[in-house]
Each structure stands twice: as structure tokens, then as C-alpha cells.
Amino acid sequence: MSGGSSDSELKFGAVPEAGGVRFSVWSGAAERIWVCLFDAPYDETARHELTRDDRGVFSAFVPGAGAGTRYGFRADGPCDPAKGFWFDPAKLLMDPYALAIDWPYQYNALMAAPRWQQCDTAAMMPKAVVTALPPPLPLSPPVWREGGLVYEVAVRAFSMRHLDVPAEQRGTIAALAHPAVIAHLKRIGVGAVELMPIAAWIDERHLRPLGLHNSWGYNPVSFMVLDPRLAPGGLDELRAMVAALHEAGIGVLLDVVFNHTGESDALGPTLSLRGLDARAYYRHAPDGTLVNDTGTGNMLACDHPMVRRLVLDAMRHFVAQAGIDGFRFDLAPVLGRRPDGFDPQAPLLQEMLADPVLGSRMLIAEPWDIGPGGYQLGSFPPPFREWNDRYRDDVRRFWRGDAGMIGALATRLSGSSDIFERSGEATRAVNFIAAHDGMTLRDLVSYEHKHNKANGEDNRDGHDENLSWNNGVEGPSADPAVAANRLRDVKALLSTLFASRGAIMLTAGDEFGRTQHGNNNAYALDDKTVWLDWEGSRGTLVEHVEAMARLRAEFDMLRGVDFLTPQTAAWLREDGQPMTVSDWEDAGRRAVALVLHGENALAILVNGTGREVRFALPDRAGGWQARIDARREEENRFAVAARAVGFVASAGKGVT
Numbered sequence: 001m002s003g004g005s006s007d008s009e010l011k012f013g014a015v016p017e018a019g020g021v022r023f024s025v026w027s028g029a030a031e032r033i034w035v036c037l038f039d040a041p042y043d044e045t046a047r048h049e050l051t052r053d054d055r056g057v058f059s060a061f062v063p064g065a066g067a068g069t070r071y072g073f074r075a076d077g078p079c080d081p082a083k084g085f086w087f088d089p090a091k092l093l094m095d096p097y098a099l100a101i102d103w104p105y106q107y108n109a110l111m112a113a114p115r116w117q118q119c120d121t122a123a124m125m126p127k128a129v130v131t132a133l134p135p136p137l138p139l140s141p142p143v144w145r146e147g148g149l150v151y152e153v154a155v156r157a158f159s160m161r162h163l164d165v166p167a168e169q170r171g172t173i174a175a176l177a178h179p180a181v182i183a184h185l186k187r188i189g190v191g192a193v194e195l196m197p198i199a200a201w202i203d204e205r206h207l208r209p210l211g212l213h214n215s216w217g218y219n220p221v222s223f224m225v226l227d228p229r230l231a232p233g234g235l236d237e238l239r240a241m242v243a244a245l246h247e248a249g250i251g252v253l254l255d256v257v258f259n260h261t262g263e264s265d266a267l268g269p270t271l272s273l274r275g276l277d278a279r280a281y282y283r284h285a286p287d288g289t290l291v292n293d294t295g296t297g298n299m300l301a302c303d304h305p306m307v308r309r310l311v312l313d314a315m316r317h318f319v320a321q322a323g324i325d326g327f328r329f330d331l332a333p334v335l336g337r338r339p340d341g342f343d344p345q346a347p348l349l350q351e352m353l354a355d356p357v358l359g360s361r362m363l364i365a366e367p368w369d370i371g372p373g374g375y376q377l378g379s380f381p382p383p384f385r386e387w388n389d390r391y392r393d394d395v396r397r398f399w400r401g402d403a404g405m406i407g408a409l410a411t412r413l414s415g416s417s418d419i420f421e422r423s424g425e426a427t428r429a430v431n432f433i434a435a436h437d438g439m440t441l442r443d444l445v446s447y448e449h450k451h452n453k454a455n456g457e458d459n460r461d462g463h464d465e466n467l468s469w470n471n472g473v474e475g476p477s478a479d480p481a482v483a484a485n486r487l488r489d490v491k492a493l494l495s496t497l498f499a500s501r502g503a504i505m506l507t508a509g510d511e512f513g514r515t516q517h518g519n520n521n522a523y524a525l526d527d528k529t530v531w532l533d534w535e536g537s538r539g540t541l542v543e544h545v546e547a548m549a550r551l552r553a554e555f556d557m558l559r560g561v562d563f564l565t566p567q568t569a570a571w572l573r574e575d576g577q578p579m580t581v582s583d584w585e586d587a588g589r590r591a592v593a594l595v596l597h598g599e600n601a602l603a604i605l606v607n608g609t610g611r612e613v614r615f616a617l618p619d620r621a622g623g624w625q626a627r628i629d630a631r632r633e634e635e636n637r638f639a640v641a642a643r644a645v646g647f648v649a650s651a652g653k654g655v656t
Helices: 155-159 173-177 179-187 234-247 273-281 305-322 332-336 347-354 389-400 406-413 417-423 480-498 534-538 540-554 581-585
Strands: 013-017 020-026 032-038 044-049 057-063 070-076 149-153 190-195 251-256 326-329 362-365 385-388 429-431 503-507 569-572 591-596 600-607 613-616 625-628 631-634 637-640 644-651
Touching (some): 179 190, 179 234, 179 540, 251 305, 251 362, 389 406, 389 480, 406 581, 406 591, 480 503, 480 540, 480 644, 540 625, 637 644
Parallel strands (some): 149 190, 149 503, 326 362, 362 385, 385 429, 429 503
Antiparallel strands (some): 013 020, 020 057, 032 044, 032 070, 569 591, 600 644, 613 637, 625 644, 631 637
């Protein structure tokens, strides 16, 4: 872009000015664009053609318009879908820079009607609402401590059954600011909540015939618009929630989807970017077909200057207007995708890090997609943190009982130096065992197989291999022994997570045993299958998590992100002797002790066997005291129950 006012001064979208509103939108291929005004959901009252400059910016000042005006765009130009051109003035298009819409997106097959049918979609499209923004909030450092706990939250499912939250707030962003919710977050040591997508999204076209709805939100249309179902109070609601959590010392992260949009594949609806300039906004193969490295039908061209600007502006918007502390990027390799593959030095990634607003935020990558070379764990430029699926899989394998996993477990507990050491002396891992995508922690130890019938795809969707086990019974069991074993295993998994170096992540409800009845892909369910049952938050499992959170807060060494050295840690056998090479290579070994040195030492005793194990610990002047899941047998010897993790602390430097 060049010519006229500088690119940095140009404001896209609907900007209120004295006496009216200036509407601006970009397209490199459109021949004509109009802004249409509406005084009711379906009634178009005025249409103004925009003027194009030499940068591809179409704009017009509309006198008399103002905050609250509803509008949409129409665009005309070549229509040749096989070559990536979808212009159709009958399609009402959402402004990519819209800040609010009047109602949620609802899929209608007519949104995908070909141009020759002349199907006007104004009646089925929400309208953008002109919004006058307040001055930006002061930029403050993110509310986050290294090695903290990220708490993943599906906003609607989180509070639909929370009886302490007023009925009108359940299922909304406002519920997260309720004192009872904040008290729970503080109880389990949450450092930051990570909200699953809250940007306005649309259901996938196959869901409506099944009577299902996308409840996760990973199918966005408008990157800057809060979905009205989650935030009926708009930006004010988000801003108030963030302020309340900040007051409690808890940060807020947004899970954002900048890899694809809900316009889907060649059979998908024309809603916004496709109708404005599909060839520019989406990546296409040389023959004009859409590239689908996301598995969702399309892929944003994140190396295009206008896509990069849209992404950065959306992020800045939420920091400036709500004080957001950071972002988690869904299918993040797309952000660095060039025609020849992923590049950690790609412009968009570097622009994020160099940006004076965004560079200070916490940035978390989901480092994989399904495109060529799509698995990029450890490849994102520092200080990006990364979801560590190697941690997830190795921890699951160890507690499932797979042979030869003791070395892998130790590596994951230590911060995964095999993955992250090449980028510095500290881990950038976000360690997790379960997330929104996959089985819950409780289901992980209760089902060997996925049970996704409710999704309407005959159990074909979702991962087939979950590295899960069922403790002898598939699904619900009235056998007290089975229930006890499952509780034991979940406690062991949680203890492992809280003992791990680097940031850790817990999905809301896993701390009190939520279940999805074996469904490992519950994105299409919006019912009690996914709504958290808060009655469970009073059980013994959440008490265990609370104790683990207190321990992690007390011992800085547990929150450490630097890699362990012989000076800071020791790995010991049960008899207290250092682990040898042959010990690490012993495929049958399932017990190990990690002693973290310091003024106040801490020993982590891992017993993955089916029997009680007694651990000997080195002499310490201050002695040792069992803290969690360990019992003193005699001086410096502690017993750990079968398939459990024990924590033993010592005061004073002593002898190591």
C-alpha cells in the first residue's frame, strides 16, 4: 500500500467522525464496493458507493450516520470461484473490522448460493454496528508469573450449571467475574484464565441438519467482535471481567483463531473476506483451489500484508480495550506459513514480537497443523511459549503403564530440554495432560476408546488413539475398587502436572473430575455433556489440587523454568543412590525420586508401580517432612502408595 495518508494513520472499519461515519475497507480485486445502512434487521435504507484509492482502500464519509448505525458491505468484481474470485453484490458482507454485531451468526445454505441465483443474504446476515470506542486503557505488564497455572475455559460450558452465578449471567463472560468463581480460581492457584474463542463464529454447515451447534467457537467470522451469545454486554462486559480478575491477581488470555474462517471450502458461505477478495485473504494453490492446511476448508494467507495487519489490529484492539494479558494461537504454524513451508522468522511472527503493545504480552503457540511440515514444536521464536504435546503423550504413556518410559517422564518433568534447550536456558513449554480437544482427565482413566456417537458422525470423528486406559471397566462402574483406582490415577496425573517445570495448563473442571462420557471431540455439544457439574467441586479431588497449588506457590523451584543441572537437582533410585545409565535404560523401572536443591529442598517421589514403594532420601540438617501422598516409615525413608506421587520437603541446606 502506498500513496495518500500513511498506512499507520489509516483506520479501517467504521470510524465515527464529526457529523457522520467514515467507512473504509480493503480489496485488491474488487471493482466496486458499497456500504449499506439498515434501520431494522432486514430493511436496507441507504446504499453508498465507496471510492477506491491507489492502495486498494475503498472509503466514503456518510453524513448523519453515527454510533449504533447498522451496516454491511457489498462488493462487485469478477466471479470465477475456480480461480478464487467470488464477487457477488447480492451477498451482504461483514466488515472485517467490525467491532460489534446485532445478533449471532446463523448458518443458512443460501449464504453459499452461486451468483447466478441472485440470492440476497441481507435478511440472514447479522449487521455490523458502528461503535465509538473509549480511550485505550493504560498499557500495563501482563498479570502472569513464570511457571504459573493456565486455566482453559469454555465460557458457556463453564458456568451454565453454577448455581452461585445469577441465572442471567450463566454461560457468559460476566460469570467469570462472580466472587464465587474468583474464589475457586484462587483456591486452585490459577495464574491466568485462557478463554476459548470468544470472537463471533458460525456453525459448520453439517451441524444444522444434525440439530447440533458449535459450542467451542473455533470457526470465526469476525476477529474483533465478541460473540453476542457469550458477551451480551459487549466490550464493557469483557473489560469489567478482566478488571475483576486482575484485582484478584489473575491474568486473562484469549484463545484466537487466525488460521481460517467460517467461510470454509468451495461449498461454504460467502460472509466477509471471501466476498471482498478471497484471492488475497486466503491461501490458494497455483490452480486457484483453496489450500486447506487447517482441515477446515480454508487457510488465511498470513504472509499477505492486509491479513497481517488485520491480525495485529485485532490483537491490539483487545489489549487496548480490555487489558488482555496474552493470546493462545490455534494452529499457530499458519501464522508463519510461507509458500515453501513454516518459517519462524516469518513477518507476522516477527511483527508481533517487535510491536510495542503485543511484544510484552504472553504469546502461546499451538505448534502444529495438518499442512506439510506442520508439526513445529520447539520451533517458534522466543519468547513464544508452546503447547507441549510431547509432555501430554509421555506422561499418559507412563501412567498407563507403558514400558521404558522413566527417562521420558524425567525429561518432561524437567522442562523438555530435548525440545526447548536449543532456544535458550529456560523451557518455553506449556505442559498439559488434557485440553478441550480430547478426553477429560477423568475419562482418560475410565475409557480405552472414544465414544462420540452424540456428534452425529457415527463415531468417526476425533482421535482414535488417546493413550487412555479404563482400569478394567469401560465407562461408568459401580465397583468401589474401580472408582478408587481411577481417583488414584487422576491424582497421580495432577501431581505430575503440578511438579513439572514451566507453565502448566489445566482445563476447567478437570480439577474436580468432569466427564464427557468418553467423547473426545465434544465441539458440537451444548448440553450437560460439556456443562461443568459444579457439585463435584466439593470433592476430595479438588482438595488435592488445592494442596498441590499451595505447594507450587510455596516452593519457587517448582515454578522454575530454567533447565535442571547437577547443582540444582538430583535423580535418585528408591535406595537413595543416584540413577545410572543402566537404571535409565531399564524398561521395567517405574519409580524415581527427583530432589530439587535449595534453601528449602523438595523431593518428588514418583511411584508408577502397582505396589507401595519405600524411598530413601539423603541426610538433611533440617530433616524431611512428608507434604503430600507420602508416609514416613523411619528417618529419611518415606512410603509412597502404588501409582502415586509423593512430595517431601526439607528446611535448611544440610547435606545433599
